[in-house]
Amino acid sequence: MICKKNFSTxxxxxxxxxxxxxxxxxxxxxxxxxxxxxxxxxxxxxxVSTTSTFAGPSTASTASSTPAASTTIQGAVRPRRPQQxxxxxxxxxxxxxxxxxNKLDEALVRMIACDFQxxxxxxxxxxxxxxxxxxxxxxxxxxxxLSKTVMPRLYDxxxxxxxxxxxxxxxxxxxxxxxxxxxxxxxxxxxHFSDRHTAAHLARELTRxxxxxxxxxxxxxxxxxxxxxxxxxxxxxxxxxxxxxxxALKEVQHIVxxxxxxxxxxxxxxxxxxxxxATQKQMGQEPLRLKQDVATRWNSTYxxxxxxxxxxxPIISTLALINPxxxxxxxxxxxxxxxxxxxxxxxxxxxxxxxxxxxxxxxKVILMTRGLQRIVARFQRxxxxxxxxxxxxxxxxxxxxKRFGRVEHNEKLADATCLDPRFxxxxxxxxxxxxxxxxxxxxxxxxxxPVQHEEEDTSESAASASAGAMFWExxxxxxxxxxxxxxxxxTSDSMxxxxxxxxxxxxxxxxxxxxxxxRCSPVYKTLSEVMKARLCIVATSVPxxxxxxxxxxxxSERRNRLSPSKVRELVFLxxxxx
Numbered sequence: 001m002i003c004k005k006n007f008s009t010x011x012x013x014x015x016x017x018x019x020x021x022x023x024x025x026x027x028x029x030x031x032x033x034x035x036x037x038x039x040x041x042x043x044x045x046x047x048v049s050t051t052s053t054f055a056g057p058s059t060a061s062t063a064s065s066t067p068a069a070s071t072t073i074q075g076a077v078r079p080r081r082p083q084q085x086x087x088x089x090x091x092x093x094x095x096x097x098x099x100x101x102n103k104l105d106e107a108l109v110r111m112i113a114c115d116f117q118x119x120x121x122x123x124x125x126x127x128x129x130x131x132x133x134x135x136x137x138x139x140x141x142x143x144x145x146l147s148k149t150v151m152p153r154l155y156d157x158x159x160x161x162x163x164x165x166x167x168x169x170x171x172x173x174x175x176x177x178x179x180x181x182x183x184x185x186x187x188x189x190x191x192h193f194s195d196r197h198t199a200a201h202l203a204r205e206l207t208r209x210x211x212x213x214x215x216x217x218x219x220x221x222x223x224x225x226x227x228x229x230x231x232x233x234x235x236x237x238x239x240x241x242x243x244x245x246x247x248a249l250k251e252v253q254h255i256v257x258x259x260x261x262x263x264x265x266x267x268x269x270x271x272x273x274x275x276x277x278a279t280q281k282q283m284g285q286e287p288l289r290l291k292q293d294v295a296t297r298w299n300s301t302y303x304x305x306x307x308x309x310x311x312x313x314p315i316i317s318t319l320a321l322i323n324p325x326x327x328x329x330x331x332x333x334x335x336x337x338x339x340x341x342x343x344x345x346x347x348x349x350x351x352x353x354x355x356x357x358x359x360x361x362x363x364k365v366i367l368m369t370r371g372l373q374r375i376v377a378r379f380q381r382x383x384x385x386x387x388x389x390x391x392x393x394x395x396x397x398x399x400x401x402k403r404f405g406r407v408e409h410n411e412k413l414a415d416a417t418c419l420d421p422r423f424x425x426x427x428x429x430x431x432x433x434x435x436x437x438x439x440x441x442x443x444x445x446x447x448x449x450p451v452q453h454e455e456e457d458t459s460e461s462a463a464s465a466s467a468g469a470m471f472w473e474x475x476x477x478x479x480x481x482x483x484x485x486x487x488x489x490x491t492s493d494s495m496x497x498x499x500x501x502x503x504x505x506x507x508x509x510x511x512x513x514x515x516x517x518x519r520c521s522p523v524y525k526t527l528s529e530v531m532k533a534r535l536c537i538v539a540t541s542v543p544x545x546x547x548x549x550x551x552x553x554x555x556s557e558r559r560n561r562l563s564p565s566k567v568r569e570l571v572f573l574x575x576x577x578x
Contacts, residue, residue: 096137105141105150113573119143173209178532181518183358188213234412237365238351238540240403245298245347248395252388258327259308263290279314302348309337339389346375354539360513361539363420365413367427369404408433415441416534421516422507445526446494497524
């Protein structure tokens with residue numbers, strides 16, 4: 001009835017019909033076919049009717065061509081329920097609507113991008129079976145369709161340098177702004193970077209990205225931003241802390257190296273690791289695994305030393321039992337390790353707090369710097385009895401003075417601190433730096449002040465009165481010299497706004513400054529505009545580093561054949577999908 005072909009149903013079997021429907025007509029809705037045939041199509045001739053007669057010999061029965069038959073019992077006719085017959089639709093899965101198919105395909109790409117799965121997951125036997133059980137009508141797309149059709153389509157909807165496992169260099173560019181008085185971040189691009197990492201090449205790529213959208217601390221990044229693009233540059237605060245602490249830890253490198261060697265031994269040896277865990281249990285301690293440090297992150301050294309001192313006794317007992325040829329810490333070195341942790345702990349706390357992405361961080365840099373300097377100065381006033389610890393403290397102070405000596409004179413940091421209602425001028429040690437910041441922010445507010453000057457009254461009465469009113473000339477001449485210019489009016493309004501803002505009581509340190517600005521922006525209209533351009537700055541390059549961490553998961557051993565263009569799209573989707 002569909003293709004006008006003939007198939008054998010010899011022996012009463014419909015296998016040939018079902019096989020043909022499944023292979024040649026999978027998209028035909030059988031319900032529609034049945035409706036058409038029941039409305040008078042040639043298939044009506046194939047309608048089967050049955051009549052059952054239960055009456056005696058004297059009872060006549062009549063056959064009906066309708067599917068429902070009636071039973072006659074001694075002259076009484078009782079209607080019989082139609083017989084349920086198996087139809088072909090019960091053997092053929094109805095095809096999925098194309099719109100839903102597309103939605104499920106995009107959802108599959110979202111899962112791959114979000115969970116760092118390979119495209120080849122659609123070829124895994126277990127995933128195929130699971131998908132079929134969820135919805136037999138869903139046809140899994142091929143890995144080629146996913147990567148070359150579905151993902152680019154989804155990428156178009158949404159629209160640092162590092163080296164991956166495949167030794168391919170990438171560069172990421174993130175943007176941060178305040179929207180509806182909330183910190184908002186997006187990844188603009190993460191692309192293959194094949195050129196040498198010179199300032200000129202970096203500047204060219206940064207310009208390309210910003211042009212497309214209309215819109216790290218290494219020396220080449222600084223030069224690219226400052227010298228080639230003439231953009232303002234703020235050094236990554238976390239990276240500066242990393243350099244300061246790593247330089248100071250060189251004074252106790254012999255102890256750090258001993259700890260690192262012992263930790264690496266326990267990570268290499270399964271026997272030693274299991275013995276350490278058993279020893280911790282015997283001593284009534286929770287089994288804790290030793291942590292290794294990472295060369296690029298000083299705080300990983302802090303975590304390694306901290307965990308090492310926490311399991312001191314089990315480590316000593318285990319090493320004594322297995323008797324490895326390892327350097328051991330002397331009692332004096334255990335004490336030095338504890339003092340090191342006490343000294344560098346504030347640096348770890350600052351690094352953690354300043355690495356936040358969803359909260360205001362740039363306004364804290366000046367206060368955090370001063371706080372760390374005061375803590376280190378206190379350790380200098382109360383020196384340790386161990387020379388290596390004294391040298392570590394002196395190195396910290398020397399490095400901080402060199403890098404943070406004029407931190408209050410960094411204009412963007414100072415402006416952001418002043419515009420944070422938790423800190424304002426009270427965050428500054430230098431009175432001159434505070435006053436300069438207030439003047440600079442006031443001038444910035446005056447430059448964007450949307451003051452609407454009142455238009456002169458142009459009513460008919462005023463016009464007619466001024467036409468020949470010469471007696472007003474003397475007054476008008478004297479008043480004209482007293483009227484402020486538009487520029488001076490903007491400046492005076494901004495100064496009044498700044499004075500009123502500074503007179504407001506400080507918010508508690510744990511409050512959300514953006515929530516305060518949201519409430520008070522109708523009062524401080526121009527200052528709130530300047531604030532949006534300052535408090536949106538992130539104090540570290542951690543957002544970009546998080547992109548690299550995600551991309552490292554995308555380019556795994558199982559997915560090391562991904563092209564740079566596919567990596568770019570996957571990273572973009574993962575970072576920006578709601």
